[in-house]
Amino acid sequence: MYPARVAVVAKIESELGPVVTSAVRAIRDAIPVYGTLQGAQLADVEAIAYWSLRRLMALWAGGDRSIDDRDHSRFRAIGAARAADGRPLTDVLRAYRVASSVFVRHVASEYLDTLEPADIAELSLGVLDAIDAISEEIIGAYVIAREQLTSNRAQAHAALLDDLLAARHTSPGALADRTRELDLELPSHPDVLVVQSADSGRPMSDDTVESLVLALGLVPPDRSTTAGQRTHLCTRREQRAILLLPNIVGRTAIDSVCTEATLRGCLVERSTIADIGSSWRLAAQALDTAPDHAFDDRALLDQGDGQLLALLTARPTADTSEVVRTVLGPLTEAANKHILQGLSAFIATGTATAAATRLHLHPQTLRYRLRRAQELTGRDPRSAWHRLALDTAIQLRQLG
Template sequence: MSAARPSEATLRRLERASGALATQAVARMDDTLPWFRSMPADQRSWVMLVAQAGIASLVEWCRHPGRPPRLGGEVFGAAPRELVRAVPLKQTVDLVKVTVEVMEDRVTHVAEPGDAEALRVAVLQYSREVAFATAHVYASYAENRGAWDARLEALVVDALVRGERSDELPGRAAALGWATTAPVLVLVGHTAPDVDDLHTAVRRAARSMRAEVLVGVHADQLVVVLGGVADLGPVAERVSREFGPGPVVSGPAVDSLALAADSAAGALAGLRAAVAWPGAPRPVPADELLAERALDGDPLARAALAERVAGPLHATGGGVLDTVHAVLASGGNLEASARALFVHPNTVRYRLKRATELTGLSATDPRGAWTLRVALALSALDGGRSLWA
């Protein structure tokens, strides 16, 4: 601070004028800052409080020049934390600039004779301190907000992993900027051991394709929630590159985040069972692992095989079902199947086409044949206690 500091008489006059100066500063903000005019009345009143507190802190600083100003508590503490959320840093700089300009303009009216220059210098030096304090307040808020966001994101992802189906989940995710309704899917795999900031890498990959994303790590498992685009397949394929070695499984797409626990359940069950399919694509849809999941004891997969595969085949009658059994027994040889059934090979082809239409699986495709075998075997083991009836 300058050796020639404002006199006590000038500081007392400045104290008495603090309310009027704050009012003039707000009036000038209203005249010169279009965005300020559109602010709600409560936020405008907070700005008034901050301006008055700033002037009072200036007086105290001038009286004790060796003590650094406590701007965080004395000035910015005059307004609630909501003001930091409502007013971006750039706009806050504009507010400080206008307030300093008003104080500079009123120096000659406030200062005692011969004190104007000392007060002007004090105002300029103090405005520099305010600028540093403003940056610190916003940096602290950003740091705290980042930590809070990370905790909230972890809670949301953890809830999905635990199977929570709650209408509160979309609200929690909305606080993180999540605006997606449908579709949503969950992608799971193992973490990459050599990546320091896995969360950032995954977010960058998803957002490069304009997708919304939530990320969580559970032990050595990486759980990613994707949404925001109509076709999430390419997004899942891109994000899967950020996972560590091993399978990556995508759960079925659901209509909202409130239902994403269903997608997470399928993906996690698929990840446990994927070891049984060494050549699985990456990512592999959980529904393509129904056979492995059923053998692993997943009741949802077993019910899905009954409903989607065994049930429709049994409902068609003996011809189609017997043909599927014959083709599976012959290793996919249609001619041998036709001889075993005493029918023409074209009849076998027709019946297989019908079976594929019903189940989405082909008995002549290795993966389709495997899934059909497991579904029909489980159906036989049920011994008539069909899940599809």
């Protein structure tokens, strides 16, 4: 033991919180991927920083530069975890160098009068040795984990979608690296499709999911294809399949395929990458609560149905403005005010003739407006479910 070093370590231990905060701040400032981390991921970085600096101080105070088997094991686990969440290897290793630099500078600036030059030199050499050992363990585990993740494309693609659903990818850079490794070109605003069998007793098997993907004109992720063709992801949750689709597929085609396959689903169009998790939950909850007659003329619910059902079931996420936006769509635009008036009159009176009389219009003019309303919203006001959705959205808009 070195008494001066032990005394300094004891003092640093009492102020380790601010030191770790400075180290993590330096990492986030220097490395863009880390600058976007939040919540559990940021807490994980802080916990690793605490542990790493404590181990470094213990080794330095005891005059020992070698890390033991438990340290090796932990750094291998960290390397594998960073491979799984897609954080670039170069950024992971740089984070340790940045944190170590902050720590050495802190010791040199605050305790220069207490320590001998040899103590500072030994700390610097110890840091270099530790980073060398850490790098070897992390690189080895990272490479092995990435090889395992990419060896089975279908499994790797499903794992990526699982991470997106759980909001474990908050960094655009990390996501870009991972999609590149998996030969994927995901759209910036994909469609989120959740499907299940219309027969509650029929399971959603891998074969059913593959048939669905093929019918949509896409290639299953374990098939050999060019990078430009891999624009979708799919995974399964219990009796449901979740698919991330390119916008080119289209609602009409998806509805037709689901009808043919006796599937029911909910499609949330043009979701942002960051909102994929909330889009999946909205769709899943819509399928949980939608009445059978909501599917009378179609196989797919949409985002408006999901928002309406969130409101009707009093979920905390219910947003009245979203009900109006997603159900009425273009009808809220000033240019379509006359169409919305015609639709409102029809819902209030129950017939086109009565609605035309109320608005002093010819019945054919009113019927034309109803056809345009259906074209713009995708909802037939003669259907009980669509009428409920349209009426609710209209009333909410008026109240707002």
